[in-house]
Amino acid sequence: MLRFESDYLEGAHPAILEALVDSNFEQAPGYGTDPHCERARDLIRGLCEAPVAQVHFLVGGTQTNQTVIAALLRPHQGVVSATSGHIYTNESGAIEATGHKVLALPTEDGKITAEQVRKIHADHFDSPIAEHKVQPGMVYISHPSETGTTYSLEELTELSRACRELGLPLFMDGARMAYGLAARPEVSLSQIARLCDVFYIGGTKVGALFGEAVVIPNPALMPDFRYHIKQRGGMLAKGRLLGIQFEVLMADGLYERLGRRAVEQAGRIRAALAEQGFGFRYDSLSNQLFPILPKAARESLGREFSFSLLQRLDDDLAVIRICTSWATTDEAVDRLIAHIKQL
Amino acid sequence: MLRFESDYLEGAHPAILEALVDSNFEQAPGYGTDPHCERARDLIRGLCEAPVAQVHFLVGGTQTNQTVIAALLRPHQGVVSATSGHIYTNESGAIEATGHKVLALPTEDGKITAEQVRKIHADHFDSPIAEHKVQPGMVYISHPSETGTTYSLEELTELSRACRELGLPLFMDGARMAYGLAARPEVSLSQIARLCDVFYIGGTKVGALFGEAVVIPNPALMPDFRYHIKQRGGMLAKGRLLGIQFEVLMADGLYERLGRRAVEQAGRIRAALAEQGFGFRYDSLSNQLFPILPKAARESLGREFSFSLLQRLDDDLAVIRICTSWATTDEAVDRLIAHIKQL
């Protein structure tokens, strides 16, 4: 069985394992205060062209979303998100557990627009009983989104402008950042650092064993963030492990390279599916594909390959999800394409 | 500089790194559902002689304490702990962040007694206005405690009996479990599984990169625990990493061996300190030592070795903490002892 159901199926890029082995018996202080973390922070500041940014390393995505959102909001505020947002659908109520409502906006493609944000803000503050409702306090987006789509530079610029005019910090979940950078090169890390108030560069799905790097371009926004990390259980005792991994990922263009490669592999699979006449539920150019397949094709494919079943459309058709990742081999893609051509 | 200030200074035991490298390109489902986790669970059930126990893997200690306590308590209940308990002093309010008060009991040596638990329970339920106060809902202990002491089998048996009579689940924080097993062999994992309602076997401080294994001997106690792990941000996407590490640690007596070795090294250092006439703040037989040193001795030691300053007693004397760990070498201990002999 070849697995394509997610982008965290394997361990880590070999260069990361090597760095962990090499540094294993160094003695380092804990909790992210070691030299590896310092160097990784500097690399990230450089790539983001954000010289005074705070950079913090956390272990996983749900933890990062929860910690950032709880740190930014006041008790009476909620976070604006697409209905497809990971925080709304797949985090077991982690945001609500910190006391905050997710204010969900309808979306067709996983993205939200500046106009939607302006509207929910106006609807709230124009209400004569605003204080009976949850106040929008920040905006959460993901790039790429949960449906594989990405924001154009123009879309992101407009969203950022709306957020800043309205006083709503803009937070980008970058769990799959490398795949977004590859799918939409015009939106670079430095553009993101310029347009978002806080974002993270995902490691777990892009070659690390685990780890997400939170970037806060203006450090005045979240002055006590280390307390929040500790309080939410996200401060790794051996913080060096995060530093070492991001030192490797962020050096010599490795992170971007891993992203590009996975996106190219996905492109080959997409072309094969399209050639066979299959449609797609979402127009994703990143590492996730959402083809619509009849039952027979799904069953045939399922005998050799694993994928996720996303949504049944009728008795026959269903949307599945196929993911590539930094670890996807040419051979695996070749075998999948060969199979697709026979569907 | 040789470091003795904590027991998480190095990476992982080489056998763990090797297992991570060997398994790196296996494709495995996420979130703890992979075969490595299954095997590690079985090993732990075996060592604990708890055949139906639920075993869950989390990343770190604060996260584990927070998740277990929030899962066990009802909103109006608090957790009973020693004033020295990690949850009371060093977790940035992680327990309160889930809505619960820590009901702290005074302690001289880091341990609490069955009698104290009976008293706080009676004081609460005998009050005519009990509902105006926080109801004791469970008991938290650590073994070894934050001051290096351990519960005797008799003490633990009495505490367990009190807790069960009073309907208070007993939770043991085992972040340093291996060192407790070595310092107090009569209290074995199977005794702990018999006497505690939930406990964890710490990996972070005993040879793992990270990881804590929560054991729930009676699975009916916490039926939906996986939801709680996910909600608190503790469910590692690549859960295999936890499974692989505990497979190594729990096999062939490695975990106990690592504990014994660190405790022997601590014993050698303790003997050297005692021989020089230094007293100890806490009577610890585990891997942490709390000698009382005059300023001159601290300064001399500090030129070559790192340690933690715990408490100033007067202008001259202070308590320091010296830790050994699974990674402490004979050479490091020899050098430290040689230095101590010249103080």
Next chain:
Amino acid sequence: MLRFESDYLEGAHPAILEALVDSNFEQAPGYGTDPHCERARDLIRGLCEAPVAQVHFLVGGTQTNQTVIAALLRPHQGVVSATSGHIYTNESGAIEATGHKVLALPTEDGKITAEQVRKIHADHFDSPIAEHKVQPGMVYISHPSETGTTYSLEELTELSRACRELGLPLFMDGARMAYGLAARPEVSLSQIARLCDVFYIGGTKVGALFGEAVVIPNPALMPDFRYHIKQRGGMLAKGRLLGIQFEVLMADGLYERLGRRAVEQAGRIRAALAEQGFGFRYDSLSNQLFPILPKAARESLGREFSFSLLQRLDDDLAVIRICTSWATTDEAVDRLIAHIKQL
């Protein structure tokens, strides 16, 4: 200006004020432990034919919803509600502030069905990644609903059956209970006590200065509820004030009478509006009316009467809300009807 915008515009029924004056210098113990509360509890148990029910008095509706829901749910659970539910739209995130998500079901008329509850339950528990989502833990309904509709006995029976089969406590918000009893007499308090697991009888909107009586027919469901009331700030020091008010309301059929009268007044207004050819947004037979009026009619009406603007349908038409209450006089209704006839 005659006001029809809500049902809490006046003080209290004169008999309640009289009872407060008469009892004013009695000395009574606090927090709901006084004889008035005891008598009021007995009256309620009698009316509900629920002889062992726990009865608790709280001050207001949001507080009651928050306290009941937080007391019933476990941290990983959410409360199922209609999208129009008060807890979803108008309580400033009070439920989320206790850590719980509101799982909103679409509704046209403010009610949810047994089938919807079965579906959301099945969707959750059939998911292979259920623990990544919020578990449905209870069901919240309001009767009458926020749109004035009421559950038929059959609908409520089916909903109750579904909830019990699925292990989901059914909670009825009865802030306007008297108006529901009048609009739908087949659903009596004793039927409600038989079919719901917890509900409240609203006083604030039906003749009391304030106060909601929570009824828990099976006291084993929520054994420590007084702690929850205190913790959420809902335990009134002079609890007697709640007892005294419910003693008056629950005696001699006053509560039902007040409800019937307001519903009759609403019926007269509804008939006048219908006669003039106005449509209604919701098919309410209780004390709230939701007529659709053109701009000119709204402006004309607004010169003499206050009402709430609920929703603009187009440039001309909008839905308004007109409420009657226990305090609405014949004269006020006559004047309103006279005005309507000239629209």
Next chain:
Amino acid sequence: MLRFESDYLEGAHPAILEALVDSNFEQAPGYGTDPHCERARDLIRGLCEAPVAQVHFLVGGTQTNQTVIAALLRPHQGVVSATSGHIYTNESGAIEATGHKVLALPTEDGKITAEQVRKIHADHFDSPIAEHKVQPGMVYISHPSETGTTYSLEELTELSRACRELGLPLFMDGARMAYGLAARPEVSLSQIARLCDVFYIGGTKVGALFGEAVVIPNPALMPDFRYHIKQRGGMLAKGRLLGIQFEVLMADGLYERLGRRAVEQAGRIRAALAEQGFGFRYDSLSNQLFPILPKAARESLGREFSFSLLQRLDDDLAVIRICTSWATTDEAVDRLIAHIKQL
């Protein structure tokens, strides 16, 4: 049985009941937006010489403490309080339920000092691992304290200065404010408004049916406080009831008069107890007395009068609490004194 066990045994001052009756059929908008509330706010601003102060009315003390504290703190912060503080001992974990730890300072007399506040602040921020601990975020005091003592103007001035230098908002719980004003006239409402950042003027224990008036001298400190009130369940639908009561209490010196009278009554009882040779546990000059009585005296007294048993000192002696209030009559005090003289 004459009751002296608390200061909320009776209903309300007759002038309040009269005002409620007189205004009963006025129609008023809800939630504190009515003219009575506006007038009461103006009266309070005048008495406090705080012309731009925000004034909000809540129903009870625990609710007020919870709402103010949760509104002021950030998630990683705790509230500093005396160990005798109501929020630490008698609110069922209401503060922790909002996610915050109460950082308790030892006290002999129910008060905390500027020096203690400076020390806890320094201890925290001087710690090399501050982010592993709860950050002090504000200071809570009560005046009079739970043990009847009051802050001198000098003590309060020093505390205020320390808080402002350290950036810690100072919050005064004034549940018994009138009795404090009477016991310590130098500390007037305008002094309190100058020295505290937020405080409340208690109505429940001083002649109102219920109600606490929160005063925020600098409105910029808590700009969205109405949201917090609503979210915590404290926004009374018929807010007018609070406005009407405070209109009466705050006019013509009634509030101060009620306080003075109760304190005089307490003074007479204190003198009688002292004359009989009984000692006092706390040196209270306000409306609460804490005499130390032998068993025989307690039993004799208990046959005619109710009081609270606070603390057993040995087999014979115990501390009791005797309260007077706005409603305590001369006759009741005469009877109590006559009995005391025969002890």
